[in-house]
Amino acid sequence: MATAQETAAQEFTNVVTAHRPQIFRFLLASTRDVDLAETLTQECFLKAHRHWAGFRGESTAMTWLMRIAINLQKDHWRNRRMQFWRHTRNNSxxxxxxxxxxxxxxxxxxxxxxxxxxxxxxxxxxxxxxxxxxxxxxxxxxxxxxxxxxxxxxxxxxxxxxxxxxxxxxxxxxxxxxxx
Amino acid sequence: MSFKNELDRSQAGGEDHDALALDPALKAALDNFRQSVHSWSEAAYNRPRMQVASRRRLWRLATGWALGCVLVAGAVSGGVYGRHLKQARAEAVLEAEHQRQLAADREAEELMADVDSDISRQVPSAMEPLAQLMAEDESNISTGKKKRN
Missing domain, CATH: 1.10.10.10 (Winged helix-like DNA-binding domain superfamily/Winged helix DNA-binding domain)
Known part of the structure; x- marks a missing residue:
């Protein structure tokens, strides 16, 4: 019999498989930068994995993940605005x-x-x-x-x-x- | 998703439709846009990541090397130029020193010559009577000439 931890891990794997392309697509459309979209997608799922136990299912997993992605994107632009010299490295x-x-x-x-x-x-x-x-x-x-x-x-x-x-x-x- | 949720959604969609109505041209443009983003995302999502990663790494490596070479070349040429400047400055200082030395030598020689001439004018005092005789001879000759004239 699978333990609760294994079940949660399996559930999370399913969520990643199901929603990763959509999160990536949203971030790609927002940033127009393939590499940045990939990095932010990775970060999004890393963050989601860390807080997966705290996900209470009040909204769909998709909405929850999208919220994380939106916040990551916001943080990214905020940091970028502060580090003005980074504009030279813009890959959009x-x-x-x-x-x-x-x-x-x-x-x-x-x-x-x-x-x-x-x-x-x-x-x-x-x-x-x-x-x-x-x-x-x-x-x-x-x-x-x-x-x-x-x-x-x-x-x-x-x-x-x-x-x-x-x-x-x-x-x-x-x-x-x-x-x- | 339950039927009730589906119904709620369609109702909400109906309200949205009123507030955010799309004319056919706008709808067509938005459909095109959505499909375009979907195909781009699909292509980007399924691209061979390792290859891209290694290509990026290669670019980074090449850029790093190029920058490194430029820095080393800059440092070396800067060093050589600095050394050359230092050497030229040292040579100029040496030349100036040499010129100063020559001028000092010349001055010293002139001084010695002056001293020599002064001494040579003063030393033959022992021969003063002879000099007086020569002076008298000269004056006699000149008075003789005057008388003849």
Whole structure:
């Protein structure tokens, strides 16, 4: 018979397997830096492992992990702002490179060009969003979380999430409209 | 997920839809964006990590070596240049010293020559009568010349 410790370890392994790609994707979209996203994902699961015993299941494991990832990301940017000289080591890919990844469904060349242009415009708008607006926007439109889940993950109330989301959408709409 | 949760979610989604309505163009752009991020993330997540890690390590190593070489070259050339400057300065000091010595020698020689001439003018006092005779001869000759004139 497996001990409680072994069961917990197995549970945690399952959580890592199930949610690692999603956490990585969120961090990649937030930072546009593959190496940084990998490092922060590792840190996120390390932190989660340390506090796994304290996870009471009040929210889903995904929301809990996302909250850790958001905090890690915030800490990272805060430290980076203080260590201004580190800006030289910024590995973020530029917007054009990020827009290179096209949705696979587009078949004709024209559709591909249009999709490429749209993706670039959304990236441009995302870059101009505030940190909080960007987080909320990515959680909603990339990770497809519900407002309540976003509220749990960010620690904001649902009304604030909605307000951030609507401001973010207005900026994206403006970017798309301005270039049309 | 239970049916009730699903129902709650769809209701919440309906409310959100009112507040955050998406027109077809915006919806299409956001769909494209989501799919693009998903494919990028998938590709990045499944990339061969060891290779990337070793490539990065190689880059770091190469950069480290290049920096090290630049530092060593800088230190060596700085040292050589410093030594050259020091040597040139020492040579200049030696040259100045040499010139000063020459000037001092020349001064000393001139002084000695002056002293010699002074002494040579003073020492032959023993021959004073002869000198007086020569002076008298000269004066006689000049008075003779005057008379003849």
């Amino acid at each position: 890919v530029d917007l054009d490179e990020a827009s290179e990844w096209l949705p696979s469904g587009e078949s004709s060349a024209e559709q591909k060009v249009l999709a490429h242009e749209r993706v670039g415009q959304v990236w441009k708008a995302v870059e101009d969003l505030s940190e909080r607006q960007r987080t909320v926007f990515l959680l909603r439109f990339v990770e497809e979380l519900e407002l309540t889940e976003i509220a749990h993950a960010t620690g904001l109330n649902e009304g604030t999430v909605k307000a951030h989301l609507s401001r973010a959408l207005a900026k994206v709409r403006g970017e798309l409209g301005g270039r049309r």
